[in-house]
Amino acid sequence: MHFNGAMRYNSIMKKSVFNSDSSLLDSLATSVLVINEALEICYVNNAAEAVFELSRNQLVGHTLKHFIANDALNSERMLHALKHRESYTEGEVTLSFTYGKHCLVDVMVSVVDQNQFSFLLLEIIVIDQQRKLSQDTQNSAHQQAARELVRGLAHEIKNPLGGIRGAAQLLDRELNNEEQREFTSLIIEQSDRLRNMVDKLLGPNAVPNFKLQNIHRAIEQIRSLIGFEADSNVKVERDYDPSIPEIYIDSDMIQQAILNIARNALQAIKEDGQITFITRIQRQQMIKGVRHPLCIEIKIIDNGPGIPKEVKDTLFYPMVSTKTDGTGLGLSIAQSLVEHHKGKVEVESWPGHTEFSILLPINNQESNK
Numbered sequence: 001m002h003f004n005g006a007m008r009y010n011s012i013m014k015k016s017v018f019n020s021d022s023s024l025l026d027s028l029a030t031s032v033l034v035i036n037e038a039l040e041i042c043y044v045n046n047a048a049e050a051v052f053e054l055s056r057n058q059l060v061g062h063t064l065k066h067f068i069a070n071d072a073l074n075s076e077r078m079l080h081a082l083k084h085r086e087s088y089t090e091g092e093v094t095l096s097f098t099y100g101k102h103c104l105v106d107v108m109v110s111v112v113d114q115n116q117f118s119f120l121l122l123e124i125i126v127i128d129q130q131r132k133l134s135q136d137t138q139n140s141a142h143q144q145a146a147r148e149l150v151r152g153l154a155h156e157i158k159n160p161l162g163g164i165r166g167a168a169q170l171l172d173r174e175l176n177n178e179e180q181r182e183f184t185s186l187i188i189e190q191s192d193r194l195r196n197m198v199d200k201l202l203g204p205n206a207v208p209n210f211k212l213q214n215i216h217r218a219i220e221q222i223r224s225l226i227g228f229e230a231d232s233n234v235k236v237e238r239d240y241d242p243s244i245p246e247i248y249i250d251s252d253m254i255q256q257a258i259l260n261i262a263r264n265a266l267q268a269i270k271e272d273g274q275i276t277f278i279t280r281i282q283r284q285q286m287i288k289g290v291r292h293p294l295c296i297e298i299k300i301i302d303n304g305p306g307i308p309k310e311v312k313d314t315l316f317y318p319m320v321s322t323k324t325d326g327t328g329l330g331l332s333i334a335q336s337l338v339e340h341h342k343g344k345v346e347v348e349s350w351p352g353h354t355e356f357s358i359l360l361p362i363n364n365q366e367s368n369k
Protein backbone atom coordinates (compact mmCIF):
# COMPACT_ATOMS: atom_id res chain seq x y z
CA MET A 1 0.00 0.00 0.00
CA HIS A 2 1.12 3.48 -0.71
CA PHE A 3 -0.27 6.50 1.04
CA ASN A 4 -0.65 9.31 -1.38
CA GLY A 5 -1.85 11.83 1.17
CA ALA A 6 1.20 11.26 3.27
CA MET A 7 3.41 11.20 0.19
CA ARG A 8 2.20 14.53 -1.06
CA TYR A 9 2.41 16.08 2.33
CA ASN A 10 5.78 14.66 3.12
CA SER A 11 7.41 15.36 -0.20
CA ILE A 12 6.64 19.04 0.27
CA MET A 13 7.88 18.99 3.84
CA LYS A 14 10.79 16.63 2.99
CA LYS A 15 9.80 14.32 5.80
CA SER A 16 10.08 10.59 6.08
CA VAL A 17 7.44 8.54 4.29
CA PHE A 18 6.31 5.17 5.46
CA ASN A 19 5.14 2.47 3.08
CA SER A 20 3.30 -0.55 4.30
CA ASP A 21 3.02 -3.25 1.68
CA SER A 22 1.15 -5.68 3.77
CA SER A 23 -2.56 -6.02 4.28
CA LEU A 24 -1.79 -8.37 7.14
CA LEU A 25 -1.90 -5.48 9.55
CA ASP A 26 -5.46 -4.82 8.53
CA SER A 27 -6.48 -8.20 9.85
CA LEU A 28 -5.25 -7.42 13.35
CA ALA A 29 -7.65 -6.61 16.18
CA THR A 30 -4.91 -4.40 17.67
CA SER A 31 -4.77 -0.84 16.39
CA VAL A 32 -1.51 -0.06 14.65
CA LEU A 33 -0.33 3.45 13.88
CA VAL A 34 2.97 4.53 12.40
CA ILE A 35 4.10 8.06 13.11
CA ASN A 36 7.12 10.02 12.01
CA GLU A 37 9.52 12.35 13.80
CA ALA A 38 7.04 15.22 13.51
CA LEU A 39 4.44 13.00 15.24
CA GLU A 40 2.44 12.93 12.03
CA ILE A 41 0.45 9.85 11.29
CA CYS A 42 1.92 7.97 8.31
CA TYR A 43 -0.05 4.78 8.50
CA VAL A 44 -3.10 3.35 10.28
CA ASN A 45 -4.58 -0.13 10.02
CA ASN A 46 -8.30 -0.91 9.98
CA ALA A 47 -8.53 -1.37 13.74
CA ALA A 48 -6.99 2.07 14.31
CA GLU A 49 -9.55 3.63 11.98
CA ALA A 50 -12.26 2.10 14.15
CA VAL A 51 -10.76 3.45 17.39
CA PHE A 52 -10.32 6.95 15.97
CA GLU A 53 -13.68 6.69 14.18
CA LEU A 54 -12.07 8.31 11.16
CA SER A 55 -10.93 7.02 7.81
CA ARG A 56 -7.33 6.54 6.78
CA ASN A 57 -7.55 9.56 4.49
CA GLN A 58 -8.68 11.76 7.32
CA LEU A 59 -5.94 10.55 9.65
CA VAL A 60 -2.80 10.26 7.56
CA GLY A 61 -0.73 13.41 7.23
CA HIS A 62 -2.04 14.99 10.42
CA THR A 63 -0.37 15.13 13.80
CA LEU A 64 -1.71 13.10 16.71
CA LYS A 65 -2.47 16.35 18.51
CA HIS A 66 -5.10 16.97 15.89
CA PHE A 67 -7.18 14.03 17.14
CA ILE A 68 -6.20 13.49 20.75
CA ALA A 69 -6.96 16.39 23.06
CA ASN A 70 -4.88 15.46 26.06
CA ASP A 71 -1.24 14.63 25.56
CA ALA A 72 -1.98 11.18 26.95
CA LEU A 73 0.45 9.55 24.53
CA ASN A 74 3.16 11.83 25.87
CA SER A 75 4.85 13.43 22.85
CA GLU A 76 8.06 14.04 24.72
CA ARG A 77 8.44 10.41 25.70
CA MET A 78 7.69 9.25 22.16
CA LEU A 79 10.30 11.57 20.67
CA HIS A 80 12.78 10.42 23.28
CA ALA A 81 12.05 6.79 22.36
CA LEU A 82 12.54 7.56 18.67
CA LYS A 83 15.80 9.36 19.28
CA HIS A 84 17.25 6.70 21.56
CA ARG A 85 15.62 3.78 19.76
CA GLU A 86 13.86 2.55 22.86
CA SER A 87 10.63 0.59 23.14
CA TYR A 88 8.20 1.00 25.97
CA THR A 89 4.73 0.08 27.12
CA GLU A 90 2.29 2.34 28.86
CA GLY A 91 -0.75 0.88 30.62
CA GLU A 92 -4.19 2.38 31.15
CA VAL A 93 -3.87 5.58 29.22
CA THR A 94 -7.05 7.58 28.74
CA LEU A 95 -7.27 8.93 25.20
CA SER A 96 -9.56 11.96 25.00
CA PHE A 97 -10.42 12.47 21.36
CA THR A 98 -10.99 16.02 20.20
CA TYR A 99 -14.53 15.16 19.11
CA GLY A 100 -15.49 14.05 22.62
CA LYS A 101 -14.99 10.29 22.82
CA HIS A 102 -12.81 8.81 25.54
CA CYS A 103 -11.27 5.42 25.80
CA LEU A 104 -8.93 3.56 28.06
CA VAL A 105 -6.05 1.85 26.25
CA ASP A 106 -2.73 0.09 26.68
CA VAL A 107 -0.04 1.42 24.32
CA MET A 108 3.13 -0.27 23.11
CA VAL A 109 5.63 1.94 21.35
CA SER A 110 8.56 0.66 19.32
CA VAL A 111 10.86 1.95 16.61
CA VAL A 112 10.82 0.66 13.02
CA ASP A 113 13.12 1.62 10.17
CA GLN A 114 12.30 2.16 6.53
CA ASN A 115 14.19 3.90 3.73
CA GLN A 116 16.80 5.18 6.16
CA PHE A 117 14.15 6.83 8.27
CA SER A 118 13.01 5.78 11.72
CA PHE A 119 9.34 5.68 12.64
CA LEU A 120 7.41 4.99 15.78
CA LEU A 121 5.08 2.02 15.71
CA LEU A 122 2.18 2.39 18.10
CA GLU A 123 0.14 -0.64 19.05
CA ILE A 124 -3.01 0.35 20.87
CA ILE A 125 -5.25 -2.09 22.70
CA VAL A 126 -8.60 -0.82 23.93
CA ILE A 127 -9.29 -2.09 27.44
CA ASP A 128 -12.38 -0.07 28.27
CA GLN A 129 -14.82 -2.88 27.91
CA GLN A 130 -13.01 -5.35 30.13
CA ARG A 131 -12.21 -2.79 32.77
CA LYS A 132 -15.58 -1.10 33.13
CA LEU A 133 -15.67 -0.60 36.83
CA SER A 134 -18.73 -2.31 38.12
CA GLN A 135 -19.47 -4.30 41.18
CA ASP A 136 -20.64 -7.18 39.02
CA THR A 137 -19.15 -10.66 38.79
CA GLN A 138 -15.63 -11.27 40.04
CA ASN A 139 -15.08 -7.72 41.25
CA SER A 140 -18.08 -7.99 43.46
CA ALA A 141 -16.83 -11.20 45.06
CA HIS A 142 -13.47 -9.60 45.84
CA GLN A 143 -15.08 -6.55 47.35
CA GLN A 144 -17.39 -8.70 49.41
CA ALA A 145 -14.39 -10.65 50.72
CA ALA A 146 -12.53 -7.43 51.56
CA ARG A 147 -15.57 -6.05 53.38
CA GLU A 148 -15.96 -9.28 55.37
CA LEU A 149 -12.29 -9.16 56.31
CA VAL A 150 -12.52 -5.58 57.55
CA ARG A 151 -15.73 -6.32 59.44
CA GLY A 152 -14.19 -9.38 61.06
CA LEU A 153 -11.15 -7.39 62.09
CA ALA A 154 -13.31 -4.56 63.42
CA HIS A 155 -15.26 -7.04 65.59
CA GLU A 156 -12.05 -8.48 66.96
CA ILE A 157 -10.89 -5.00 67.95
CA LYS A 158 -14.25 -3.96 69.35
CA ASN A 159 -14.68 -6.83 71.82
CA PRO A 160 -11.59 -6.34 74.01
CA LEU A 161 -11.98 -2.57 73.64
CA GLY A 162 -15.10 -2.64 75.83
CA GLY A 163 -13.12 -4.51 78.48
CA ILE A 164 -10.24 -2.03 78.38
CA ARG A 165 -12.58 0.92 78.70
CA GLY A 166 -14.52 -0.71 81.57
CA ALA A 167 -11.35 -1.54 83.47
CA ALA A 168 -10.04 2.01 83.03
CA GLN A 169 -13.33 3.35 84.41
CA LEU A 170 -13.09 1.10 87.48
CA LEU A 171 -9.51 2.12 88.02
CA ASP A 172 -10.47 5.75 87.64
CA ARG A 173 -12.93 5.44 90.53
CA GLU A 174 -10.29 3.89 92.78
CA LEU A 175 -7.74 6.60 92.14
CA ASN A 176 -7.65 9.83 94.10
CA ASN A 177 -4.46 11.17 92.63
CA GLU A 178 -5.42 13.69 89.90
CA GLU A 179 -2.21 13.13 87.96
CA GLN A 180 -2.83 9.39 87.73
CA ARG A 181 -6.46 9.95 86.77
CA GLU A 182 -5.24 11.84 83.74
CA PHE A 183 -3.90 8.53 82.48
CA THR A 184 -7.16 6.68 83.00
CA SER A 185 -9.12 9.40 81.21
CA LEU A 186 -6.62 9.20 78.39
CA ILE A 187 -7.29 5.45 78.09
CA ILE A 188 -11.05 6.08 78.10
CA GLU A 189 -10.82 8.87 75.50
CA GLN A 190 -8.65 6.86 73.16
CA SER A 191 -10.84 3.76 73.54
CA ASP A 192 -13.85 5.86 72.56
CA ARG A 193 -12.03 7.22 69.55
CA LEU A 194 -11.06 3.73 68.47
CA ARG A 195 -14.62 2.46 68.98
CA ASN A 196 -15.99 5.23 66.79
CA MET A 197 -13.61 4.29 64.04
CA VAL A 198 -14.38 0.61 64.38
CA ASP A 199 -18.12 1.35 64.24
CA LYS A 200 -17.53 3.14 60.96
CA LEU A 201 -15.63 0.13 59.66
CA LEU A 202 -18.48 -2.16 60.63
CA GLY A 203 -20.73 -0.02 58.48
CA PRO A 204 -24.49 0.00 58.43
CA ASN A 205 -25.99 -3.12 59.88
CA ALA A 206 -29.55 -2.04 60.50
CA VAL A 207 -32.25 -4.00 58.70
CA PRO A 208 -33.56 -1.87 55.85
CA ASN A 209 -36.99 -0.36 56.31
CA PHE A 210 -38.48 -0.33 52.83
CA LYS A 211 -41.25 2.13 52.09
CA LEU A 212 -42.91 3.07 48.83
CA GLN A 213 -41.68 6.56 48.00
CA ASN A 214 -40.63 9.10 45.45
CA ILE A 215 -36.91 8.82 44.71
CA HIS A 216 -36.68 12.51 43.87
CA ARG A 217 -37.62 13.50 47.40
CA ALA A 218 -34.61 11.57 48.70
CA ILE A 219 -32.27 13.03 46.06
CA GLU A 220 -33.48 16.59 46.53
CA GLN A 221 -32.56 16.54 50.22
CA ILE A 222 -29.01 15.48 49.41
CA ARG A 223 -28.81 17.96 46.57
CA SER A 224 -29.66 20.86 48.88
CA LEU A 225 -27.30 19.56 51.57
CA ILE A 226 -24.48 19.46 49.01
CA GLY A 227 -25.52 22.94 47.87
CA PHE A 228 -25.01 24.21 51.43
CA GLU A 229 -21.66 22.49 51.79
CA ALA A 230 -20.40 23.72 48.44
CA ASP A 231 -18.55 26.92 47.70
CA SER A 232 -20.56 29.62 45.98
CA ASN A 233 -18.69 28.98 42.69
CA VAL A 234 -19.88 25.39 42.59
CA LYS A 235 -22.96 24.72 40.50
CA VAL A 236 -25.26 21.97 41.70
CA GLU A 237 -27.59 21.05 38.83
CA ARG A 238 -30.42 18.55 38.42
CA ASP A 239 -32.04 16.79 35.51
CA TYR A 240 -34.84 14.48 36.65
CA ASP A 241 -37.22 12.27 34.75
CA PRO A 242 -40.58 13.14 36.31
CA SER A 243 -42.21 9.98 34.98
CA ILE A 244 -40.25 7.74 37.37
CA PRO A 245 -42.70 5.79 39.52
CA GLU A 246 -42.52 5.43 43.29
CA ILE A 247 -40.22 2.72 44.49
CA TYR A 248 -39.71 0.64 47.64
CA ILE A 249 -36.54 1.94 49.26
CA ASP A 250 -35.05 2.61 52.66
CA SER A 251 -34.75 6.32 52.15
CA ASP A 252 -32.06 6.83 54.82
CA MET A 253 -29.85 4.21 53.21
CA ILE A 254 -30.24 5.54 49.68
CA GLN A 255 -29.62 9.08 50.86
CA GLN A 256 -26.47 7.99 52.66
CA ALA A 257 -25.23 6.25 49.49
CA ILE A 258 -25.92 9.32 47.33
CA LEU A 259 -24.35 11.60 49.93
CA ASN A 260 -21.13 9.57 50.06
CA ILE A 261 -20.79 9.76 46.29
CA ALA A 262 -21.76 13.43 46.06
CA ARG A 263 -19.35 14.43 48.85
CA ASN A 264 -16.52 12.78 46.93
CA ALA A 265 -17.58 14.76 43.87
CA LEU A 266 -17.54 17.95 45.90
CA GLN A 267 -14.10 17.16 47.29
CA ALA A 268 -12.84 16.36 43.78
CA ILE A 269 -13.95 19.60 42.14
CA LYS A 270 -12.78 21.70 45.11
CA GLU A 271 -14.11 25.26 44.90
CA ASP A 272 -14.92 25.64 41.25
CA GLY A 273 -16.95 23.19 39.23
CA GLN A 274 -20.26 21.47 38.68
CA ILE A 275 -22.13 18.53 40.14
CA THR A 276 -25.17 17.20 38.32
CA PHE A 277 -27.82 14.84 39.65
CA ILE A 278 -29.66 12.94 36.93
CA THR A 279 -32.45 10.36 37.11
CA ARG A 280 -33.56 8.09 34.30
CA ILE A 281 -35.46 4.88 33.70
CA GLN A 282 -33.32 2.04 32.35
CA ARG A 283 -34.75 -1.11 30.87
CA GLN A 284 -33.40 -4.67 30.83
CA GLN A 285 -30.43 -4.15 33.11
CA MET A 286 -28.27 -7.03 34.31
CA ILE A 287 -27.40 -6.85 37.98
CA LYS A 288 -25.38 -9.71 39.43
CA GLY A 289 -26.54 -12.05 36.72
CA VAL A 290 -30.24 -11.19 37.13
CA ARG A 291 -32.07 -9.31 34.41
CA HIS A 292 -34.31 -6.52 35.70
CA PRO A 293 -36.92 -5.24 33.24
CA LEU A 294 -37.14 -1.82 34.88
CA CYS A 295 -34.56 0.11 36.91
CA ILE A 296 -34.13 3.62 38.23
CA GLU A 297 -30.76 5.10 37.42
CA ILE A 298 -29.39 7.89 39.59
CA LYS A 299 -26.30 9.56 38.15
CA ILE A 300 -24.00 11.87 40.05
CA ILE A 301 -21.61 13.58 37.67
CA ASP A 302 -18.79 15.99 38.41
CA ASN A 303 -16.27 17.77 36.20
CA GLY A 304 -13.33 17.29 38.56
CA PRO A 305 -9.96 15.80 37.66
CA GLY A 306 -11.24 12.21 37.45
CA ILE A 307 -10.52 9.16 39.54
CA PRO A 308 -6.79 8.71 40.20
CA LYS A 309 -5.32 5.83 38.23
CA GLU A 310 -3.90 4.11 41.32
CA VAL A 311 -7.33 3.53 42.90
CA LYS A 312 -9.37 2.79 39.77
CA ASP A 313 -9.34 -0.97 40.23
CA THR A 314 -9.95 -0.98 43.98
CA LEU A 315 -12.27 1.99 44.27
CA PHE A 316 -15.07 0.19 46.10
CA TYR A 317 -12.81 -1.67 48.51
CA PRO A 318 -12.91 -0.52 52.12
CA MET A 319 -10.03 1.72 53.23
CA VAL A 320 -8.95 2.69 49.73
CA SER A 321 -8.36 6.43 49.69
CA THR A 322 -6.08 8.99 48.06
CA LYS A 323 -6.95 11.68 50.61
CA THR A 324 -4.71 12.44 53.56
CA ASP A 325 -7.71 12.57 55.88
CA GLY A 326 -9.84 10.02 53.99
CA THR A 327 -11.22 6.85 55.56
CA GLY A 328 -11.73 5.12 52.23
CA LEU A 329 -15.09 3.87 53.50
CA GLY A 330 -17.49 6.16 51.61
CA LEU A 331 -17.81 4.15 48.41
CA SER A 332 -17.61 0.76 50.10
CA ILE A 333 -20.53 1.75 52.35
CA ALA A 334 -22.45 3.31 49.44
CA GLN A 335 -22.12 0.09 47.54
CA SER A 336 -23.29 -2.14 50.36
CA LEU A 337 -26.29 0.16 50.96
CA VAL A 338 -27.25 -0.08 47.29
CA GLU A 339 -26.73 -3.86 47.38
CA HIS A 340 -29.30 -4.04 50.17
CA HIS A 341 -31.70 -2.83 47.47
CA LYS A 342 -30.47 -5.45 45.00
CA GLY A 343 -28.93 -2.63 42.99
CA LYS A 344 -25.42 -1.80 41.84
CA VAL A 345 -23.05 1.15 41.60
CA GLU A 346 -20.99 1.76 38.47
CA VAL A 347 -18.49 4.41 37.59
CA GLU A 348 -16.94 5.86 34.47
CA SER A 349 -14.21 8.44 34.75
CA TRP A 350 -11.71 10.35 32.68
CA PRO A 351 -9.99 13.67 33.33
CA GLY A 352 -12.69 16.32 33.60
CA HIS A 353 -15.58 13.88 34.01
CA THR A 354 -16.56 11.40 36.71
CA GLU A 355 -19.89 9.69 36.54
CA PHE A 356 -21.27 7.41 39.25
CA SER A 357 -24.50 5.54 38.50
CA ILE A 358 -26.69 3.88 41.08
CA LEU A 359 -29.05 1.36 39.53
CA LEU A 360 -32.06 0.32 41.59
CA PRO A 361 -34.44 -2.32 40.26
CA ILE A 362 -38.10 -1.36 40.47
CA ASN A 363 -40.07 -4.14 42.06
CA ASN A 364 -43.75 -3.83 42.65
CA GLN A 365 -43.77 -5.97 45.72
CA GLU A 366 -42.10 -5.06 48.95
CA SER A 367 -41.44 -8.74 49.65
CA ASN A 368 -39.21 -8.91 46.59
CA LYS A 369 -36.68 -6.72 48.31
Ligand SMILES: Nc1ncnc2c1ncn2[C@@H]1O[C@H](COP(=O)(O)OP(=O)(O)O)[C@@H](O)[C@H]1O
Nearest residue numbers: 264265268306307321322326327328329330331
Ligand atom coordinates in the same frame (compact mmCIF):
# COMPACT_ATOMS: atom_id res chain seq x y z
N1 LIG B 1 -15.83 12.05 42.09
C1 LIG B 1 -14.56 11.63 42.28
N2 LIG B 1 -13.54 12.19 41.60
C2 LIG B 1 -12.27 11.78 41.77
N3 LIG B 1 -11.89 10.80 42.61
C3 LIG B 1 -12.85 10.19 43.33
C4 LIG B 1 -14.23 10.55 43.20
N4 LIG B 1 -14.95 9.76 44.03
C5 LIG B 1 -14.07 8.95 44.64
N5 LIG B 1 -12.80 9.19 44.23
C6 LIG B 1 -11.58 8.49 44.68
O1 LIG B 1 -11.98 7.32 45.39
C7 LIG B 1 -11.35 7.28 46.66
C8 LIG B 1 -12.23 6.54 47.63
O2 LIG B 1 -13.40 7.26 47.96
P1 LIG B 1 -14.15 6.96 49.33
O3 LIG B 1 -14.42 5.48 49.41
O4 LIG B 1 -15.34 7.85 49.45
O5 LIG B 1 -13.10 7.30 50.45
P2 LIG B 1 -12.52 8.75 50.89
O6 LIG B 1 -13.47 9.79 50.37
O7 LIG B 1 -12.50 8.69 52.37
O8 LIG B 1 -11.16 8.84 50.30
C9 LIG B 1 -11.08 8.72 47.00
O9 LIG B 1 -10.01 8.86 47.91
C10 LIG B 1 -10.76 9.33 45.64
O10 LIG B 1 -9.40 9.10 45.30
Ligand SMILES: [Mg+2]
Nearest residue numbers: 260264330331
Ligand atom coordinates in the same frame (compact mmCIF):
# COMPACT_ATOMS: atom_id res chain seq x y z
MG1 LIG C 1 -15.53 9.77 50.48
